[in-house]
Amino acid sequence: MGKLTAAAIVERALEIGDAEGLDTVTIRRLAADLGVTPMALYWHFKNKDQLLVGMADHLILGFGIKADDDRPWPDRLRELVEGLIRVLRAHPCAKSVLEQVDQGAVPSFLAVWDLALGLARAAGFTVEECCLISKYLLQSAISIADAPVHFRSRHTSEEIAEIVRVKRLGLESLPADQYPNLVEMAGPMVEGMTAGFYDSFGVDLVISGVEALAARR
Template structure:
């Protein structure tokens, strides 16, 4: 008789904890989608009944709040090796973008809810503002620099998410870029003269190169403003 099929995260009912549930929920939301995350699916994934989940969370919204708190609370500051303001903002922006790539669900959660747990405030806000103040951003300037980092990376991550040819970690990214460039270059020339002639450049819009270009422009303006004040 063949062994029964179980979830890869299946645990004895007595060992299912809030942390196990949050980790499984985060994985489903990241690897599939927030829509794919249902109470029934999550219960099956952790190897428990739905009532076990309801003993920790009243509904899916509370689970989504917990995912946001879990991911933001786990944000790790880059090593404090840089002391120059520009380099620090660069490293922080790169760290936020990396977090959003590793946890694509956080991009949507960031725009649909406000997280107020001590862990999320400490990890993704308090520590970041503190690092900015350490390297010379004073008071309100530190908060404004924080806002620039979060708003820019969130916007870029949202744009990049459905465009795989902009993701450098994918093994077939070169082929995806080639296909996208071909798509733009094959458009009717009379209707899209700019997209056709600049097909290769248009393909780079969701790339890290574009992210760096935009960040450099923002930093040029930010640092000039701070120096002027």
Template sequence: MITKETTRRLDPDKVVDSALGIADDEGPAAISFRRLAAQHGVTAMALYRHFKDKDDLLAALGDRLLADVVLPEPTDERWDVQLQNVLTAFVTALREHPRVADLTLLRILVSEPGLAMAERIMELLTEGGFSVDDAAEVGRQSISSLISLVTTDPMAREVSDPVAREDSLRMKRASLAALSPRRYPLITAAADTLICPTSRDRYYALGIEMTVAGIRGVLREEKQ
């Protein structure tokens, strides 16, 4: 007989939820044991029953993001098309929590969903013609680029407070507007785009396309 779970007052999964919420609103620096504990009506030290230390908690956040990746089923499309779909699935999961997206990097080769994705990417790269070792290096670099695509998403920063966000944008705009168009003609011409790209979807689509194009490009060079 399963007893009612009044005993386990603290659910680690819910703590991770809270931490993600805090990070989404105020950035990862705002995550603290004391604050999480307070949100769950518990002492800070209670969290140490469930997380070895703060790194362990952050690892759990990374694992959560990776678990949210919805890996597409293999098809009979070309390897690079399938790869693009896998990478898109990865980015789609990270986009939900851009401020902590980089926590996934260290967990990919540890968590089960991360390993599954890595293996799949290696499959597709070797199918495309890379050696196993080259696939490893190219795959790592691609993943790393896409993570930074998400963490540096110019439209996702400081979403918490729309007022602060507008202020920050105004300041950046002013800073670029103050530049001499003579000395920096292209930067001043592209100021709006540099500060904030036109479309978020286009931003991500372009980032993923560049990554896949880069992979195709080095493949051609390796093959001569």
């Protein structure tokens, strides 16, 4: 193979993490897959912690930040959340990667975080409120992208159908006088909904909350 690059290493690491879980990503495993010695990888990443930072940075680099954008802040904030969901969605291991790194050490994450803070400030929130809003928004995006509705491929269609049947039956069998809403909504609660509706409603819920707060300023 040609010259080994940091990008090639993290791309292969993400492929392994997506398919087999993050615990299986090791320097030795990567070296074997890439046909090099472990020392060749250490030239780019001295340990797994550095590798994880590289993986996180590569993940979020897929979301382009527009510095000279004069659209209203709600539009830009929505695009930020939707863009982050989109790039994280592509990798089932993304949530685990972001949970295991110091996000402050990830340049591309810092850029997204800084933009979220600036947009909240433009909406008229205080410094303290901006900090909370940015954290809630980023965590919401990570959670939406990691939702089970998007990763049912871990089971066969037959296994999924049986899991859903058992869970739905369990809710529908509850005493209706005690849990009327759970019994009534057992179907959509367990069977879920389309990914498009799940995402759009989730983003609407989060952004609308920020807009409502800003309108009270």
